[in-house]
Amino acid sequence: MRTLCALAMIGGCAPAEADPVDPGRPVDPLYLPDVSGIDLPVAYTDAFVLALDVRTANAWAGHVATLGMRTAGCPDLWVGAPGDTLEIDQDAPGVSWADHCDNGLGVDFSGAMYWDTSVDIAGDTQSAEGRTSSAERTLIGDATVGEGADARFELDGEASDAVSLSEAADYSRYTWSSLVAGTVTGSEVFAGSSTPGGYRTDLYLYAEGGEAERLEARGNIYLYEDLLADRFDSVAMDLAFVGPTNAAPTDCTLEPTGWLSLRDADAFWYDLVFLPADAETLDTGVSAACDGCGELYVRGVASGQVCVDLSLAWDGRLAPPSIADFALSLHDL
DSSP states (O other): OHHHHHHHHTTSSOOOOOOOOOOOSOOOOOOOOOOTTSOHHHHHHHHHHHHHTOSHHHHHHHHHHHHTTOBTTBSEEEESSOTTSSSOOTTOOSEEEEEEEEOSSSEEEEEEEEEEEEEEEEEOTTSSSOEEEEEEEEEEEEEEEEETTEEEEEEEEEEEEEEEEEEETTEEEEEEEEEEEEEEEOHHHHTTSSOTTOEEEEEEEEEEEESSOEEEEEEEEEESSOOBTTTEEEEEEEEEEEOSTTOOTTOOOSSOEEEEEEEETTSOEEEEEEOOSOGGGSTTOOOOOSSSEEEEEETTEEEEEEEOOGGGGGSSTTOOOOGGGGOOOGGGO
């Protein structure tokens, strides 16, 4: 060792050179799609309106309509779960059908569908205590009802909602929630709608109305056939905001907090982010005016502001389903 060191000191050997660093492949420049030809305010407004209509009531309407096409023995009806076709407890109290049959009129039933409902009404609106009403329903299916090439109704997944209503002579308040998790298609559901091809979704909606107004919308929607603005096939959101009725002076009723995103056919996301008006709620100290405008991020790159009018949520389209719509039993069939 001493000999080697001595040689190195007098130049007898040179220190070994390090291997050159491989810089690798140059980073590709980030491609940002052109948004100049898109009416983004309209696209985001349409996405929001679409989300408010992704609710259990639509799937339920398709279910009820196709039950009206049943003939004797097609499909077979069950009290409780339809055997082991669906992952439902065998002691479940609801009603179901399970079959692969033709009703004799050209309508095919294939798969299984289970539903359960409950309704409770107590009191009188003219009394001091008023009247309270509540209802719940659940629809679980892996089934298609078709007529030739036309899918009249398809549900692969679960849809459920609940509503409560308190009424008195000078008072009204409701809460309503809906969760649709699965695939919903069919002409009985979407005839005349903006999404006749149906969708796959996991969207949760919660609304309060009457005395005060509040809305939450969280989840995703994938459109099978029809594109928003002829470009976007998916919507994602996490929104919460209050309506103008009895809003506090510090509440912003023109825009939500959260974000609303669109995805185009190239799988690029366009995220519209609404910041809270209160700067103290953000670690960055950044706040936004209550003006209905959000910051647009295209592929994560800030791309300016987009202003949308989401106050249309309070024009009546959030009205909960009627309590009477929840009642559906074997007697009705």
